[in-house]
Amino acid sequence: QVQLVESGGGLVQAGGSLRLSCAASRSIFTINAMDWYRQAPGKQRELVATITSAGSTGYVDSVKGRFTISRDIAKNTVYLQMNSLKPEDTAVYYCHMRSNRDYWGQGTQVTVSS
Numbered sequence: 001q002v003q004l005v006e007s008g009g010g011l012v013q014a015g016g017s018l019r020l021s022c023a024a025s026r027s028i029f030t031i032n033a034m035d036w037y038r039q040a041p042g043k044q045r046e047l048v049a050t051i052t053s054a055g056s057t058g059y060v061d062s063v064k065g066r067f068t069i070s071r072d073i074a075k076n077t078v079y080l081q082m083n084s085l086k087p088e089d090t091a092v093y094y095c096h097m098r099s100n101r102d103y104w105g106q107g108t109q110v111t112v113s114s
Contacts, residue, residue, distance in 0.1 A: 003024070003025040004104065005105060005106070006022050006093065007020070007108060008108060009109045010109075010110070011111045011113065012110075014085060014086055014087055015084060015085065016085050016112070017081070017082060018082045018085065019081050020036065020082065020093055020095075021077055023075070024076040024078075025076070027076055028073060028078065028097070029053075029073050031053060031099040032053060033050055033051060033097075034098070035098065036049045036093055037094045038091035038092065038094070039091055043091075048080070049068075049069035050069065051069045051071055051078065055071075057069050066084045080093070085110075085112045086112060087112045090110060091109075092107040094107045
């Protein structure tokens with residue numbers, strides 16, 4: 001069983017920044033990809049950012065140019081740097097691992113005030 005533990009969420013004013021972390025209990029070197037999802041109240045969970053085993057990254061259009069996904073393989077940790085935050089970024093953010101099966105973290109709340 002793989003554990004994913006997110007941290008770094010909180011309350012921030014619009015225009016501010018936060019960095020989310022996702023620490024995995026196993027190596028992230030050989031997994032297929034790591035993702036960040038988010039789910040706002042009353043909305044479906046959406047894929048925000050992805051980093052593949054090769055280090056390629058991808059983003060949903062609404063966060064391009066503002067969010068950056070990265071990883072530290074030695075620390076088994078994936079990050080999501082979020083800049084220029086907007087109230088519509090408010091959501092619970094989840095870390096997701098794609099390997100032989102899918103694993104999810106417990107989520108971390110991000111609230112952006114206007």
